[in-house]
Amino acid sequence: MTDQNSQNNAAAPGHEHLVVALDGPAGAGKSTVAKRVAHELGVRFLDTGAMYRAVTLRALELGIDPGDHLGLGTLAAGLALDFNEEGQVLVEGVCLEPAIRAQAVTSLVSEVSAHGSVRDAVVARQQELGHTWPGLVAEGRDTTTVVFKDAPFKFYMDASSRERAKRRSKQEGREKEIESIQSDIERRDHYDSSRAHSPLQVAQDAHVIDTDQKSLEEVVHLVLSIIRGDSRDQA
Numbered sequence: 001m002t003d004q005n006s007q008n009n010a011a012a013p014g015h016e017h018l019v020v021a022l023d024g025p026a027g028a029g030k031s032t033v034a035k036r037v038a039h040e041l042g043v044r045f046l047d048t049g050a051m052y053r054a055v056t057l058r059a060l061e062l063g064i065d066p067g068d069h070l071g072l073g074t075l076a077a078g079l080a081l082d083f084n085e086e087g088q089v090l091v092e093g094v095c096l097e098p099a100i101r102a103q104a105v106t107s108l109v110s111e112v113s114a115h116g117s118v119r120d121a122v123v124a125r126q127q128e129l130g131h132t133w134p135g136l137v138a139e140g141r142d143t144t145t146v147v148f149k150d151a152p153f154k155f156y157m158d159a160s161s162r163e164r165a166k167r168r169s170k171q172e173g174r175e176k177e178i179e180s181i182q183s184d185i186e187r188r189d190h191y192d193s194s195r196a197h198s199p200l201q202v203a204q205d206a207h208v209i210d211t212d213q214k215s216l217e218e219v220v221h222l223v224l225s226i227i228r229g230d231s232r233d234q235a
Helices: 030-041 048-062 069-078 103-113 116-132 143-147 161-171 175-194 216-228
Strands: 018-023 044-047 081-083 089-091 135-140 153-158 207-210
Touching: 018 030, 018 143, 018 216, 030 044, 030 135, 030 216, 044 048, 044 081, 044 116, 048 069, 048 081, 048 089, 048 103, 048 116, 048 135, 069 116, 081 116, 103 116, 103 175, 116 135, 116 143, 135 143, 143 153, 153 216, 161 175, 207 216
Parallel strands: 018 135, 018 153, 044 135, 153 207
Antiparallel strands: 081 089
């Protein structure tokens, strides 16, 4: 996807509590789209993946083994996870950006987040935020199937692993490392789709969007069109 200036500024549909959920594999562009859609609709953005990254970062700092489900579950349940107005994750009121995006965290977050004890604690907090905020756009791996399974608007964003690797290599300035980035993405895909607890899957009532040949603007426009009920723009 390529970024273009948005020209969609219509208000959110008239729901008392608007919840939009986006799922999809790593690197499909969920975060960028979710942030833009949240901005256009005038609601908050919930980065569910950032919460698992926060748990992973704290586990690394405390020396907790990524296979220790009891220790990680206790850690996750005890963290005061929240977000600031910019959509950045906070722990005990402290912003953890950009530390949670470090490669050490990225390489372990799928393993850490696969534990049921961790997911139970984090999902409970996500749902609490969902009930507290007047409206939100949430993105992750299980927002449409577990966290907000009753959301009125569900989307599954997909893209080939090669395309996702190209995007990430450009974003991170690692154009010469596409092969290794693609391998890491495919490894995470396997972790996320085969884990026993809340695996990545397409919700039956989700709108599936393949972003390989679409610009950022096109994807955002399509999502907003579906939310606003403009059938002329849905495809």
